[in-house]
Amino acid sequence: MAIQTLFGSLKDDEPRKPEQEEEALETSRGFFGRMKQAVTRTRENLSAQLDQALSFTRTVDESDLEDLEAILLTADIGLSTTTEIIGRLRERAKREGIESGSALKNLLKQEIKSILDDVQRVVRPPSTPPEVILMVGVNGTGKTTTSGKLAAFFQSQNRSTLLCAADTFRAAAIEQLEVWSQRSGVPVIKTRQGGDPSAALFDALDAAKKRETQVVLVDTAGRLHTKAGLMAELDKMRRIAQKFVAGAPHQVFLVIDATTGQNGLQQARLFTESAGVTGIVLTKLDGTAKGGIVVAIAHELKLPVVFCGIGEKMDDLLQFDSAAFVEGLFN
Numbered sequence: 115m116a117i118q119t120l121f122g123s124l125k126d127d128e129p130r131k132p133e134q135e136e137e138a139l140e141t142s143r144g145f146f147g148r149m150k151q152a153v154t155r156t157r158e159n160l161s162a163q164l165d166q167a168l169s170f171t172r173t174v175d176e177s178d179l180e181d182l183e184a185i186l187l188t189a190d191i192g193l194s195t196t197t198e199i200i201g202r203l204r205e206r207a208k209r210e211g212i213e214s215g216s217a218l219k220n221l222l223k224q225e226i227k228s229i230l231d232d233v234q235r236v237v238r239p240p241s242t243p244p245e246v247i248l249m250v251g252v253n254g255t256g257k258t259t260t261s262g263k264l265a266a267f268f269q270s271q272n273r274s275t276l277l278c279a280a281d282t283f284r285a286a287a288i289e290q291l292e293v294w295s296q297r298s299g300v301p302v303i304k305t306r307q308g309g310d311p312s313a314a315l316f317d318a319l320d321a322a323k324k325r326e327t328q329v330v331l332v333d334t335a336g337r338l339h340t341k342a343g344l345m346a347e348l349d350k351m352r353r354i355a356q357k358f359v360a361g362a363p364h365q366v367f368l369v370i371d372a373t374t375g376q377n378g379l380q381q382a383r384l385f386t387e388s389a390g391v392t393g394i395v396l397t398k399l400d401g402t403a404k405g406g407i408v409v410a411i412a413h414e415l416k417l418p419v420v421f422c423g424i425g426e427k428m429d430d431l432l433q434f435d436s437a438a439f440v441e442g443l444f445n
């Protein structure tokens with residue numbers, strides 16, 4: 115089985131030697147295992163309630179759907195997404211003559227997967243490098259940490275990478291990114307604290323062009339004095355990126371802290387309106403029972419979750435995969 119992700123497949127379909135096949139299977143098992151581990155708290159929160167509510171063997175009735183609705187809300191799937199899912203289940207249960215709680219659970223899994231799949235898409239690197247990726251989001255969500263992890267990820271994919279420290283607002287952000295640069299071996303371009311973030315971006319893109327770097331990851335500030343100021347700064351950075359590379363920034367990743375649940379969704383709305391977000395990185399999935407937010411993001415914002423953060427170490431980053439997520443959530 116191939117795991118298709120936004121940045122290609124974890125196991126492609128080319129013919130393999132037996133030992134390569136075994137290695138790819140191990141990778142796939144490891145990947146599913148890590149995703150399952152990451153959603154442990156969400157699963158534990160859901161499964162006891164689901165087991166109790168869906169243990170019946172008879173035709174589905176309205177009170178079953180009401181119970182299910184309450185359970186989905188506790189996992190932070192959100193009211194509008196939950197209402198949509200329950201509506202689809204009501205219709206399908208009737209049409210398909212569902213006669214047990216376990217069959218209803220299967221439909222639920224299918225519906226959640228389909229919401230997630232609807233917004234997934236595979237991204238190809240631009241024909242003219244570098245691929246410019248802006249990391250945006252409110253402070254403390256994990257932008258700097260994720261920039262560091264992503265730098266290591268792209269490097270591991272044999273794509274030369276450059277980090278740009280454009281969070282000149284928070285005193286420690288530049289030093290923090292320098293530490294990630296040392297850990298991953300990915301160079302960082304910076305300016306002084308309090309300096310102009312666009313100047314750092316300018317220098318980084320200039321260096322990337324000269325060095326023929328393939329990916330530039332830009333860590334931006336999460337907080338300015340006003341929302342308008344933050345958005346104006348992001349706008350300026352977009353214009354600079356476009357001047358250097360046609361079509362840049364190619365990706366704008368909004369970093370959301372999963373533990374903030376529905377508040378994260380609210381932040382996401384704000385950023386998607388003004389920052390041209392193309393995908394979500396959901397951090398701290400390891401520490402929350404609110405993993406259902408992934409489904410709300412896909413349904414309400416029509417944005418894919420691209421990566422999830424599952425800890426503080428360099429390889430605690432997973433490419434998001436809907437099948438692994440749904441399996442992890444329910445099994």
Ligand SMILES: Nc1nc2c(ncn2[C@@H]2O[C@H](COP(=O)(O)OP(=O)(O)OP(=O)(O)O)[C@@H](O)[C@H]2O)c(=O)[nH]1
Nearest residue numbers: 253254255256257258259336397398423424425426
């Ligand atoms: N458990 C866990 N912790 C994380 C994860 N990602 C980031 N963190 C932690 O979250 C905290 C904040 O991360 P930062 O990367 O500094 O956040 P930031 O968005 O850059 O913050 P600002 O620069 O203030 O905007 C740090 O302690 C990180 O180690 C994750 O996936 N899991």
